[in-house]
Amino acid sequence: MGIESSCDETAAAVVRADGEVLANVVASQMALHAKYGGVVPELASREHLRNIVPVVRAAMAEAGVGFDNLDAIAVTEGPGLAGALLVGITYAKALALALGKPLIAVNHLEGHIHAVLMENTGNRKQVTGNSLGPLLALVVSGGHTHLYLCTHISDTRCGAPDSKPTHDDETVMDGAPGSWQYRNVGRTVDDAAGEAFDKVAKLLGLGYPGGPWMDALARSGNPRTVEFRFGQIKARRGKVEKESPCAQHFDFSFSGIKTAVLRYIQAHGMAAGVEARRRALAEALKANPALRPADAVREMPEVFDRQTLDLIASFQYAVVGNLMRQTFAAAEALGARGIVVSGGVSANSELRRRFAEEAARRGLRVEFPSLAMSTDNAAMIAAAAWGKFCAGEFAKEGLVATPGLKLGSI
Numbered sequence: 001m002g003i004e005s006s007c008d009e010t011a012a013a014v015v016r017a018d019g020e021v022l023a024n025v026v027a028s029q030m031a032l033h034a035k036y037g038g039v040v041p042e043l044a045s046r047e048h049l050r051n052i053v054p055v056v057r058a059a060m061a062e063a064g065v066g067f068d069n070l071d072a073i074a075v076t077e078g079p080g081l082a083g084a085l086l087v088g089i090t091y092a093k094a095l096a097l098a099l100g101k102p103l104i105a106v107n108h109l110e111g112h113i114h115a116v117l118m119e120n121t122g123n124r125k126q127v128t129g130n131s132l133g134p135l136l137a138l139v140v141s142g143g144h145t146h147l148y149l150c151t152h153i154s155d156t157r158c159g160a161p162d163s164k165p166t167h168d169d170e171t172v173m174d175g176a177p178g179s180w181q182y183r184n185v186g187r188t189v190d191d192a193a194g195e196a197f198d199k200v201a202k203l204l205g206l207g208y209p210g211g212p213w214m215d216a217l218a219r220s221g222n223p224r225t226v227e228f229r230f231g232q233i234k235a236r237r238g239k240v241e242k243e244s245p246c247a248q249h250f251d252f253s254f255s256g257i258k259t260a261v262l263r264y265i266q267a268h269g270m271a272a273g274v275e276a277r278r279r280a281l282a283e284a285l286k287a288n289p290a291l292r293p294a295d296a297v298r299e300m301p302e303v304f305d306r307q308t309l310d311l312i313a314s315f316q317y318a319v320v321g322n323l324m325r326q327t328f329a330a331a332e333a334l335g336a337r338g339i340v341v342s343g344g345v346s347a348n349s350e351l352r353r354r355f356a357e358e359a360a361r362r363g364l365r366v367e368f369p370s371l372a373m374s375t376d377n378a379a380m381i382a383a384a385a386w387g388k389f390c391a392g393e394f395a396k397e398g399l400v401a402t403p404g405l406k407l408g409s410i
């Protein structure tokens, strides 16, 4: 069982050793935080507390298994909001103790990477393995924009006592047997990419979270209208010698483009239009809280003027281009033979299309999670825990929430 409560989603999942997801329940608090335009930590903790028991019960019922059938309880240790993490950890500890099952602590970012590996069980040989070189993972969400070089360090086969291999190569779960080692080779020095999407959407009077709105609206705009530039980021010096490609870092910065959008809005007298849009969308969302961005675009065309659509398309084109440049440069410099992109922003349709085109051009493989696995969920936490279960890496009784938890070495 996986349990996730690091931000604004309370989630529980039951995943089999072969990667089959028996249940993946997510209680989203999006509507609660939407009126504040961002996640309010205290409200998030309170909602987790309210949701955790029903969410775990729902996952067990959906999976159709009893608590005795579980091999272990896995929980997100960090990074995330302290109070939010604490709810999941306290619940998971209590459950593990009561059931006499092992507890496994999982890094949320490792979870995002394993969302993709888990879903690739069927073509594992092409996605994982250590003979052909490491994988490069871009984790891009509202809180993170990180690049990791992922190496599969051992090939210990491990199956749950009652699990049957479902694939020809006897692999029980993609990425699960053996352990993975991670090296951080890039990160944002200021805002995360998803944060930039959300902030720019807010500047333009769109709904929350902004990413899906920007994605839907960018389709109707011309990406060549506004040219956004990304400055060079001062190189980080690793412990390794700077000449070695291993010491190279591929960092990101998204706060500059957010400011550039703000200036554009001011310089082009767009403030009144933004205010009118904010009011119109607030009304429409009040009447229909389930209003999706694509529906709004279709049903309220008068709210989205050409200048705004072109600005959105140009912003998205620039952000995706920057994510691509850094990711492919890192993959080439570090000899990665495949790329994994995950996290909320990996749901972006332009990002998927352009990454796939560029990877095909370079003869590289690129994999994304399904849309449901892109954003926060607990199946990815259970998936990342399986390798640790096999290796006997269990959490200590004193496990605490670690809001600033890092993944791997630098």
Ligand code: KG4
Pocket: 007, 140, 141, 142, 143, 144, 193, 194, 195, 197, 198, 209, 210, 211, 212, 214, 215, 343, 344, 345, 346, 347, 348, 349, 374, 375, 376
């Ligand atoms: O992974 P996630 O659910 O939570 C974090 O760990 O942050 O990611 C949420 C982020 C938000 O910033 C949201 O705006 C962004 O992912 N997002 C998108 C899209 N769908 C979600 N950004 C761009 N395009 C999308 N289609």
Ligand code: ZN
Pocket: 108, 112, 141, 343, 344, 375, 376
């Ligand atoms: Zn996340």
